[in-house]
Amino acid sequence: MNRKSVSFSILSGKGGVGKSNLALNISCGLHLLGRKVLLIDCDMGLANMDVLLGVTPGKHLQDILINNQDPAEILIPFGAEGRPGLDLLPANSGMAGFVDLDAGARSMLREKLNPLACAYDFICLDIGAGISPTVLNFASMTTLRLVVVTAEPTSLTDSYALMKVLSARYDVTDFHIIVNMAESREEAKRTFSRLAAVCERFLGFTPSFLCEIRADKVLTDAVRKQRPLMELAPRSPASRDCMAAAEKLDKMRGVLSAGGALDTPLRNVNAVN
Numbered sequence: 487m488n489r490k491s492v493s494f495s496i497l498s499g500k501g502g503v504g505k506s507n508l509a510l511n512i513s514c515g516l517h518l519l520g521r522k523v524l525l526i527d528c529d530m531g532l533a534n535m536d537v538l539l540g541v542t543p544g545k546h547l548q549d550i551l552i553n554n555q556d557p558a559e560i561l562i563p564f565g566a567e568g569r570p571g572l573d574l575l576p577a578n579s580g581m582a583g584f585v586d587l588d589a590g591a592r593s594m595l596r597e598k599l600n601p602l603a604c605a606y607d608f609i610c611l612d613i614g615a616g617i618s619p620t621v622l623n624f625a626s627m628t629t630l631r632l633v634v635v636t637a638e639p640t641s642l643t644d645s646y647a648l649m650k651v652l653s654a655r656y657d658v659t660d661f662h663i664i665v666n667m668a669e670s671r672e673e674a675k676r677t678f679s680r681l682a683a684v685c686e687r688f689l690g691f692t693p694s695f696l697c698e699i700r701a702d703k704v705l706t707d708a709v710r711k712q713r714p715l716m717e718l719a720p721r722s723p724a725s726r727d728c729m730a731a732a733e734k735l736d737k738m739r740g741v742l743s744a745g746g747a748l749d750t751p752l753r754n755v756n757a758v759n
């Protein structure tokens with residue numbers, strides 16, 4: 487078993503906070519650093535990574551469950567200028583029966599994905615918003631959990647609820663916070679401090695601050711053009727911030743790898759409650 491792969495999930499309590507765009511652009515950033523990256527669209531209800539990339543997949547993640555499809559045959563390479571090592575595993579949107587997978591389906595998916603995941607340095611899971619059992623289970627599988635918040639009070643309360651439920655159900659207490667659509671670093675730090683304070687007081691753990699991603703109009707253009715911001719405008723504020731996030735993740739991988747802490751990319755963690 488390869489021990490070099492780091493998986494990370496991108497989570498949020500509330501939808502529309504930028505998870506999919508950050509998953510995409512941080513993945514591009516890691517690829518620019520020379521890493522092999524597998525991006526998996528795990529938003530089983532409202533999958534849209536294919537739309538962000540302007541691609542039309544023939545097969546989807548759900549086919550692994552329905553047709554016993556080999557995950558390697560579903561991959562869509564999307565590295566800039568055809569550079570290898572950056573692949574998407576797309577999912578189908580609007581398949582009501584797949585929004586909440588039962589425990590058997592989840593473990594089957596994990597077992598089928600792990601052999602493929604081992605060939606990558608990073609595996610990024612773009613996960614749906616909220617606190618459904620499937621969301622919680624996917625989040626518990628990854629080496630790292632990135633929680634995306636904005637300065638809106640509803641985003642903060644919803645991400646607090648997500649961390650609370652994950653810690654209670656899966657005993658997971660390590661979270662890395664990304665403050666998205668930040669007006670400034672100071673505002674991002676204030677947002678983080680508010681969230682960290684309630685976690686410390688009521689949950690007994692403190693999340694760590696990963697980075698802020700500035701509000702960036704060019705990101706909206708990239709979404710409309712169905713191209714990754716990192717490719718369209720690598721020097722725009724949000725691209726630079728996604729690059730900074732990628733650099734931090736890459737450093738974390740170095741530390742985890744040196745400490746011999748890397749295990750199977752997608753772990754089987756049983757709920758404690």
Ligand SMILES: Nc1ncnc2c1ncn2[C@@H]1O[C@H](COP(=O)(O)OP(=O)(O)O)[C@@H](O)[C@H]1O
Pocket residue numbers: 498500501502503504505506507508666667668699700701702703705706709724
């Ligand atoms: N840093 C940002 N700057 C400006 N707009 C952003 C930023 N991040 C996200 N958005 C906007 O938010 C929208 C929703 O983002 P998306 O990644 O689809 O969210 P989620 O996956 O959390 O539902 C995007 O289409 C974009 O218009």
Ligand SMILES: [Mg+2]
Pocket residue numbers: 505506507529534
């Ligand atoms: Mg999304």
